[in-house]
Amino acid sequence: MEQGSSYTSHKHDVLVIGAGGAGLRASIEASACGAKVGLVCKSLLGKAHTVMAEGGVAAALGNVDDRDNWRVHFSDTMRGGQYLNNWRMAELHAKEAPDRVRELEKWGALMDRTPDGRILQRNFGGHRYPRLAHVGDRTGLEMIRTLQDHGIHQGLDVFMEYTVLELIKDGDRVVGALGYDRERGRFHVFQANAIVLATGGIGRAYKITSNSWEYTGDGHALAYLAGADLADMEFIQFHPTGMVWPPSVKGILVTEGVRGEGGVLRNSQGKRFMFDDIPDLYKDQTADNEEEGWRYVTGDKDARRPPELLTRDHVARCIVNETKSGRGSPHGGVFLDISWVKEKIKDSEAHIRKKLPSMYHQFKELAGIDITKEPMEVGPTTHYIMGGIRVDGDTQMSTVPGLFAAGECASGLHGANRLGGNSLSDLLVFGKRAGEHAAAFATEHGEGDIDANVIGAAIDESLAPFEREGDENPYQLQYELQDLMQDHVGIVRNEADMMKGVAGVRELEERAKKARVDGHREFNPGWHTALDLRNLLIVSEAIARSALDRTESRGGHFREDFPAKDEGQANHNTVVRRSSEGSMNVSRQQIAAMSDELIDIIKEMG
Amino acid sequence: MSSGKTVSFWISRGEGDRTEFKEYSTTITEGMVVLDAVHQIQAESAPDLACRWNCKAGKCGSCSAEVNGKPALMCMTRMNDLDLSQPVSIEPMKAFPRIRDLVTDVSWNYAVKERIKKFNPRAPDSPDGTWRMQQADVERAQEFRKCIECFLCQDVCHVLREHGRHDRFGGPRHFVYTAALEMHPLDTENRLKGLKDTDGIGYCNITKCCTKVCPEHITITDNAIIPLKERVADEFYDPLTKLFRIFKPKREPRR
Numbered sequence: 001m002e003q004g005s006s007y008t009s010h011k012h013d014v015l016v017i018g019a020g021g022a023g024l025r026a027s028i029e030a031s032a033c034g035a036k037v038g039l040v041c042k043s044l045l046g047k048a049h050t051v052m053a054e055g056g057v058a059a060a061l062g063n064v065d066d067r068d069n070w071r072v073h074f075s076d077t078m079r080g081g082q083y084l085n086n087w088r089m090a091e092l093h094a095k096e097a098p099d100r101v102r103e104l105e106k107w108g109a110l111m112d113r114t115p116d117g118r119i120l121q122r123n124f125g126g127h128r129y130p131r132l133a134h135v136g137d138r139t140g141l142e143m144i145r146t147l148q149d150h151g152i153h154q155g156l157d158v159f160m161e162y163t164v165l166e167l168i169k170d171g172d173r174v175v176g177a178l179g180y181d182r183e184r185g186r187f188h189v190f191q192a193n194a195i196v197l198a199t200g201g202i203g204r205a206y207k208i209t210s211n212s213w214e215y216t217g218d219g220h221a222l223a224y225l226a227g228a229d230l231a232d233m234e235f236i237q238f239h240p241t242g243m244v245w246p247p248s249v250k251g252i253l254v255t256e257g258v259r260g261e262g263g264v265l266r267n268s269q270g271k272r273f274m275f276d277d278i279p280d281l282y283k284d285q286t287a288d289n290e291e292e293g294w295r296y297v298t299g300d301k302d303a304r305r306p307p308e309l310l311t312r313d314h315v316a317r318c319i320v321n322e323t324k325s326g327r328g329s330p331h332g333g334v335f336l337d338i339s340w341v342k343e344k345i346k347d348s349e350a351h352i353r354k355k356l357p358s359m360y361h362q363f364k365e366l367a368g369i370d371i372t373k374e375p376m377e378v379g380p381t382t383h384y385i386m387g388g389i390r391v392d393g394d395t396q397m398s399t400v401p402g403l404f405a406a407g408e409c410a411s412g413l414h415g416a417n418r419l420g421g422n423s424l425s426d427l428l429v430f431g432k433r434a435g436e437h438a439a440a441f442a443t444e445h446g447e448g449d450i451d452a453n454v455i456g457a458a459i460d461e462s463l464a465p466f467e468r469e470g471d472e473n474p475y476q477l478q479y480e481l482q483d484l485m486q487d488h489v490g491i492v493r494n495e496a497d498m499m500k501g502v503a504g505v506r507e508l509e510e511r512a513k514k515a516r517v518d519g520h521r522e523f524n525p526g527w528h529t530a531l532d533l534r535n536l537l538i539v540s541e542a543i544a545r546s547a548l549d550r551t552e553s554r555g556g557h558f559r560e561d562f563p564a565k566d567e568g569q570a571n572h573n574t575v576v577r578r579s580s581e582g583s584m585n586v587s588r589q590q591i592a593a594m595s596d597e598l599i600d601i602i603k604e605m606g
Numbered sequence: 607m608s609s610g611k612t613v614s615f616w617i618s619r620g621e622g623d624r625t626e627f628k629e630y631s632t633t634i635t636e637g638m639v640v641l642d643a644v645h646q647i648q649a650e651s652a653p654d655l656a657c658r659w660n661c662k663a664g665k666c667g668s669c670s671a672e673v674n675g676k677p678a679l680m681c682m683t684r685m686n687d688l689d690l691s692q693p694v695s696i697e698p699m700k701a702f703p704r705i706r707d708l709v710t711d712v713s714w715n716y717a718v719k720e721r722i723k724k725f726n727p728r729a730p731d732s733p734d735g736t737w738r739m740q741q742a743d744v745e746r747a748q749e750f751r752k753c754i755e756c757f758l759c760q761d762v763c764h765v766l767r768e769h770g771r772h773d774r775f776g777g778p779r780h781f782v783y784t785a786a787l788e789m790h791p792l793d794t795e796n797r798l799k800g801l802k803d804t805d806g807i808g809y810c811n812i813t814k815c816c817t818k819v820c821p822e823h824i825t826i827t828d829n830a831i832i833p834l835k836e837r838v839a840d841e842f843y844d845p846l847t848k849l850f851r852i853f854k855p856k857r858e859p860r861r
């Protein structure tokens with residue numbers, strides 16, 4: 001085979017893996033701290049998932065409603081997360097998000113404005129006040145482009161279309177990473193004093209998802225294999241509104257912004273079913289009639305929010321309930337209607353196109369539907385994982401020294417359920433912190449040793465799919481895993497199904513050892529798919545095992561065999577760790593006691 | 607469209623000069639886009655067929671290619687909008703060197719962008735370090751900031767595609783980028799010399815091909831290129847064009 005198992009070496013103080021919002025922000029910070037930074041990403045720069053975020057970035061700027069402040073944002077985040085959040089992270093996030101958003105403006109972001117010229121903020125589910133800074137419905141694009149265009153002048157070494165396969169340790173500490181470039185299929189060893197994982201999520205473990213091919217849980221799996229703890233892996237966010245038709249676009253996201261702008265959910269009988277099931281925790285914050293809901297979305301400060309803007313886990317389950325009870329739309333979803341606002345505002349069509357341009361575009365081009373005139377059909381889609389690498393709230397360091405994590409691949413901020421908009425702010429706040437602390441760690445600890453034998457073995461393993469006799473098609477294995485997870489560890493879970501899920505993952509693991517690919521190493525997606533399988537299988541097993549361990553329903557985790565919340569399980573995070581023999585262990589980690597100040601805030605906000 | 611129709615494709619495959627069209631067929635169902643067909647072909651009969659994609663929703667600008675000779679995003683090109691009585695041809699973009707199959711080397715674009723002077727804001731308007739901008743004033747630059755960097759405009763521009771002037775012409779994408787900076791209400795930098803010399807805006811003869819292919823419907827020529835050309839002309843050539851300026855400069859150019 002050409003080039004065999006030779007490799008090229010690179011050396012940096014800090015290596016950042018992932019160039020979404022978190023990775024870019026971390027790189028910019030580490031570089032500003034004086035570190036020599038390498039930045040590796042699987043796609044071209046600017047194409048990471050962050051580019052797809054639509055609705056906005058949450059920060060208590062108080063520009064639209066001056067009652068907002070970090071304390072309200074903190075308590076909203078904790079309530080949304082059902083108090084399983086790392087409260088220190090929730091505190092730092094609420095306090096620092098405003099500065100991080102304003103900093104984007106300093107770097108050239110152009111967000112929508114209030115009449116007095118400040119950053120405009122919109123309503124979103126679970127946020128008490130209008131809090132999401134945004135640009136129409138392409139906020140993620142604005143954010144990633146701003147960071148990218150600022151970052152390219154910071155002297156970063158960018159490695160586009162490189163995939164990291166393995167982390168390399170020296171004793172306890174992480175000291176480097178092995179990867180390959182997609183273009184030529186050559187191997188590269190990145191030596192670094194500190195590493196930041198910012199690899200995003202795991203959506204490709206499911207069949208119906210808003211996530212791209214990149215989301216194979218690489219960072220989760222790399223950290224796990226390096227001995228780091230994963231936490232809260234049972235908590236996956238199924239976004240209530242994905243497209244359901246035509247089949248080929250099933251799962252593509254319909255932003256919550258549609259509901260924030262007044263869109264309503266109806267069943268096949270034309271009923272706004274969300275009014276029928278409002279959880280107690282949110283009763284006094286939720287409108288009990290349609291008129292009040294409309295007043296809320298048009299900015300009436302005395303009105304309470306419509307039930308369509310309840311947390312995502314709840315809305316998703318209500319939709320499943322409608323479709324299961326035979327009140328769904330023709331293609332197995334429910335109706336999401338924004339066109340009805342024509343009853344309320346003049347020139348509603350232009351208004352909708354202005355507020356939701358990319359949704360208008362998306363439905364027009366992909367489904368042939370004009371959302372200014374007719375309702376959309378929507379249903380739940382796998383969207384986000386709250387769980388991930390367990391990190392220290394202040395420094396973002398994992399349980400493995402020198403290994404940091406930020407963004408979607410880290411856990412903590414969101415607890416059992418993430419509020420919309422809290423991810424983009426998460427990337428900024430904790431991307432910055434991870435970059436800063438990784439740079440400090442790099443200065444303090446210097447270089448480690450890289451063992452050539454470890455590298456040789458890892459290279460051989462990744463080349464095995466070309467050489468083995470097996471007959472398994474890697475694409476087919478990925479499809480089967482997606483079906484398995486969708487059917488057995490999906491929105492509504494039970495023990496028997498999940499046991500089948502775990503057994504199925506095990507079986508696929510065996511078959512993956514026989515995955516074979518043809519062709520050569522240059523830009524060969526079959527090979528890439530085969531290599532991604534290991535990671536997908538690890539995260540799938542971690543999800544299923546964590547979900548089995550939590551015998552209650554909370555946030556993104558719903559079990560029909562334990563449909564209620566259990567106070568006895570309100571104080572721990574589920575932790576997954578690799579045993580020295582290589583098996584997956586699940587344990588319960590008590591949540592540390594909250595500071596008195598924060599307890600008071602939660603009491604006060606009710 | 608009737609569901610379950612078998613459609614043939616001619617996909618351009620190979621590397622460097624060793625390329626050829628290969629024929630594939632797959633079953634097309636309702637609502638499918640070209641990218642779905644490519645993925646299906648990958649899974650069924652060509653596992654090593656190289657293509658780029660991420661979002662599948664026209665948001666990331668990764669899946670640019672030429673479908674039946676027309677530059678387009680594969681994820682936004684619906685199969686039922688194509689003539690299916692003949693094989694559908696899929697080729698990579700032509701203005702950039704091919705890496706493999708449908709994947710081209712677009713790194714040149716990243717290098718061009720890096721040499722354009724970065725955003726440089728005026729001092730904050732308010733003691734708390736923030737700025738005030740009116741929505742009406744941000745909208746002009748917001749149009750340009752919709753760019754998803756698909757590089758389809760670069761692909762159709764004859765200056766790059768036919769004349770290969772990559773060494774002296776930045777291309778429409780970078781005029782859009784420069785326009786976004788120049789028309790940013792807070793920016794104080796002057797990029798006119800770069801536009802004229804390094805990025806060769808003078809080579810553009812306003813054919814508007816770029817505007818026609820832009821999937822984000824950015825009015826590249828009228829709103830970005832022409833005003834920039836006028837600024838350049840103003841600064842370097844003919845004081846009279848000042849009379850015909852479409853917009854007022856937001857400040858005196860720095861010298």
Ligand SMILES: Cc1cc2nc3c(=O)[nH]c(=O)nc-3n(C[C@H](O)[C@H](O)[C@H](O)COP(=O)(O)OP(=O)(O)OC[C@H]3O[C@@H](n4cnc5c(N)ncnc54)[C@H](O)[C@@H]3O)c2cc1C
Nearest residue numbers: 018019020022042049050055056164200407408421423424
């Ligand atoms: C359609 C959609 C809409 C959304 N809307 C919102 C919203 O309005 N508000 C909000 O707050 N959140 C939103 N989210 C969630 C949010 O966008 C994501 O959680 C967030 O962007 C993740 O950012 P990140 O930096 O952690 O990772 P990403 O942006 O996904 O970046 C991951 C990076 O890691 C790289 N990578 C992964 N594995 C490897 C590897 N093995 N080797 C090298 N590189 C690797 C990838 O190439 C990529 O560069 C949305 C998500 C989706 C899918």
Ligand code: SF4
Nearest residue numbers: 763810812813814816
């Ligand atoms: S208008 Fe100018 S930039 Fe656009 S395609 Fe024509 S020559 Fe190229």
Ligand code: SF4
Nearest residue numbers: 753754756757759820
């Ligand atoms: S200006 Fe339009 S066509 Fe050109 S790169 Fe940007 S989005 Fe693509």
Ligand code: FES
Nearest residue numbers: 661662667669681
């Ligand atoms: S895949 Fe993102 S634009 Fe086509």
